[in-house]
Amino acid sequence: MNNHPVHTSQHIARRWFLEQCGVGLGAIAVNQLLLESGYAAPKNNTVAQDPLATKQPHHPPKAKNIIFLFMGGGPSHLELFDNKPVLGKFDGKLPPEDLLKGYRAAFIDPKSKFLGPKFKFAKHGESGAELSELLPHLAEVADDIAIIKSMKTDAFNHAPAQIQALTGSQLFGKPSLGAWTLYGLGSESKNLPGFVVFSSGNKGPSGGNSCWGSGFLPTVHQGVMFRGGQEPVLYLKNPPGVSEQLQRDSLDTLKALNQNRLNLVGDPEIATRINSFEMAYRMQSSAPDVMNIAQETKETLKMYGAEPGKTSFANNCLLARRLVERGVRCVQLFHESWDQHGGLVGGLKNNCKATDQGAAALIKDLKQRGLLKDTLVIWGGEFGRTPMVQGGNDGRDHHPNAFTMWLAGGGIKGGTTIGRSDDFGFNVIEDEVPVYDLHATILHLLGLNPERLSYRFQGLDQRLIGVNQAKIVKKILA
Incomplete structure (x- = not known):
């Protein structure tokens, strides 16, 4: 009762x-x-109407923007960064049995013979960073980069490894690093997307659009693919017969209808729709302008090796600088050509010829313009290559146990090399850096606490670092 x-x-x-x-x-x-x-997160009309409004970081940031130079396919650390003279002495010999205990290879028989390094190494800069002869341009900025020789991942095939490298999980459907960055910080650019993606090389990434997707986050946070040529974004131009005034009137009507619905139901995807229509309208003038690298000086074009009107990794590096200048939060450059199961020597020469100059020029250019201190540049792929041979006598298989990445810019201690693999470049033996530790470090440099940056989905507080007890890689911090 x-x-x-x-x-x-x-x-x-x-x-x-x-x-x-x-x-x-x-x-x-x-x-x-x-x-x-x-x-x-505050729940107010400003955020609802502008889902990419800038947000306060958790702590003072060292970097405001990210440029991720993703080398899809798995660059060989053994030919580029991790000099192994002992491996050369064991060329043509079988690996020790205890080295292969529990090892699972992607394609080759783990008992394949060792393949010695194919290129010479030398020390560069005041830091004495050891780099391959294939990277003469990177050698010029050796004191500006931090090299991690002890990266490790869980996947040994391209798609799951790329997804893990860029979303923190091997499973499809998780937000990418760029999407998390936009979600945490918003964008300072009002006329361009906050997250822009380029692709060069033979094909797009094996992980597909998930490498820059928004997963369960509102879709406004996903990356936008830009292309070379006169139409950087497909379907951006008005079709014949549609005047600017007619377009503006139509957009105003759509905006009013969508806003009424947003006020009624509060669905963030409606805010995304409003933002997308308005962004596309502004991009009709801003996107062609930012893509016009012919505006750059001859000296700048020469430094990058860039050629107006063409599609190349060098052009994309220059475009990345132009985008961060205009407030774009995250730029992701894919170069998917590093999968040398055979033709290792020729393939690496071609890849480095296509990417080394542009990547080094990006560091130099950002530094000259005072942008490097606020821009975090990351270079690397999804895994490394085996010390064992594949494809006759000139190839290497996928290898997740040890590989190399480098970083430069906002908050990074240049001229630093950390981590060590064994004499064969097979396993990490010092300063192991799992992928989720790298993610935690990137978020930390952006002023975001990797433990606190979360989104409620399916009853869980989802994070980029997942359930891992991730650590900040303090040895590479300035």
Whole structure:
């Protein structure tokens, strides 16, 4: 039997209100405390109407933007960064049995013979960074980069390894690093997408659009693919017969209808739709302008090896600089050509010829313009290559146990080399850096706490680093 008095809208007792609504009042108080401490995102009309509005980081950032130079296919650390003279002495010999215990290769018989390094190494800069003869341009900026020779991943095939490298999980459907960055910080650019993607090389990444997707985050955070030529974004131009005034009137009508629906149901995808229409309208003038590298000086074009009107990794590096200058938060460059199961020597020569000059020029250019201190540049692929031979006498298989990446710019201690693999470049033996530690470090440099940056989905607080106890790689921090 209910002993409480019956209340009408005209008469509500104070004791009844406090007894029945105390939890609600507590929730309001707790939410306000979370907002003030930065643990909860504000829910206001500004964010709803502009889902890419800039947000405050968790702590003072060292970097404001990311340029990720992703070398799809798995560059050979043994020919580029991790000099192994001992491996050369074992060329043509079988690996020790204890080295292969529990090892699972992608294609080759793990008992294949060792293949010695194919190129010479030398030390460069005041730091004495050891680099391959294939990287003469990177050697010029050796004191500006931090090299990690102890990267490790869980996957040994391209698609899952690329997805893990860029989303933190081997499973499709998770937000990419760029999407998390936009979600955490928003974008400073009003006329360009906050997250832009380019692709060069033989094909696109094996992981497909998931490498720059938004997963369960609102789709406004996904990357936008830009292309070379006169139409950087497909279907951006008005079709014949559609005037600018007709387009503007149509967009205004659509915006009003979508805004009414957004106010009614609060679906973030409606805010995404509004933002997408308006962004596309502004990009009709801003995108062709930013893609016009012919505006650059002859000296800048020569430094990059860039050629206006063509599609190349060098052009994309220059475009990445032009984009971050205009407030774009994240730029991701894919060069998918590093899968040398055979033809290792020729393939690596071609790849380095296509990418080395542009990547080094990007560091130099950002530094000259005072942008490197705020821009974090990352270079690397999804895994390395085996010390064992594949494809006759000139190829290497996929290898997740040890590989190399380098970083430069915002918050990175240039001229640093950390980590060590064994004498064969097979296993990490010092300063192991799993992929999720790299992600945690990147977020940290951007002013985001990897533990706190989360999104509620399917009853869980999802994070880029997943459930891992990720560590910041402090040895590479300035």
